[in-house]
Amino acid sequence: MADISDGIENESLEEMILEIKDTSELMVDLAYSSLLYNNREIAEEVFILQERMEEIGDEIQRSAIQEVLNDRDAYKALQIIKMVHSVQEISYAATKIAGVVRFELPTHPVVQLSLRESEVIITSAVVDENSDLADTTLGAIKLATNTGMRIIAIKRGRKYFYGPDMHSSIKAGDLLFASGPEDGEEYFKDLAEGKEHLTPKDLQ
Structure with missing residues (x-):
């Protein structure tokens, strides 16, 4: 079609x-x-x-x-x-x-049980100005590799950016929507909020 x-x-x-x-x-x-x-x-x-x-x-x-x-x-x-x-x-x-x-x-x-069979979650986090994610690109921080979470959309102000790639920029204040395993959610949120930081090894 x-x-x-x-x-x-x-x-x-x-x-x-x-x-x-x-x-x-x-x-x-x-x-x-x-x-x-x-x-x-x-x-x-x-x-x-x-x-x-x-x-x-x-x-x-x-x-x-x-x-x-x-x-x-x-x-x-x-x-x-x-x-x-x-x-x-x-x-x-x-x-x-x-x-x-x-x-x-x-x-x-039954609805809750059927939903929980999924191994992939969708979550969101706002990028803090002190976060390692601020003022960089998805490719530079290798977010999927380091957290297991893949960014599916970025909200900046009232505008949404769908299907971002490695060249997509991340700025402080952006709302990131990510999908991935549940055990990667906490680290992803902590990175966005500046509570956790990437090491030089993470950026290689």
Whole structure:
């Protein structure tokens, strides 16, 4: 199946389509993690992301309508609007999951047992100005090697960076979202908060 974004001449529209896809995927990951660890902070982040989803969705649909006016290609615009609706349905489902934690709703024991079968967790941490992670890149600190945790997204202010690579920068105040084994979470958080420090050997 061809990517809906193929053939879109408006670069900003294509970027928004990619962002809404990445945002929905992160929301699902965070929602399940908030439920697994009864983490209200992560649950709240899901609702913050939902606000961004609605903003992007509205902008994409406005751009799609403009495409019709410019190119008279109603079919392409309809496909884009349908895609936005489908992705937003996924994000709404994520908020329902996170809402269990946010509003302190009861969960069935079977749900908790099934979730805990996963060996990979999603966690987050804010980078302190005294952290070894501040003002560097993911490649320079070899975070995945040293902690077992892989950064899946970075939040800087109101902007999210998805799928960061070795060249992606980390700054003080960034909110890092990471996935990996549960036993790597504490060290990852301590590094971000400046409670632990990397050794020269870690950087080789």
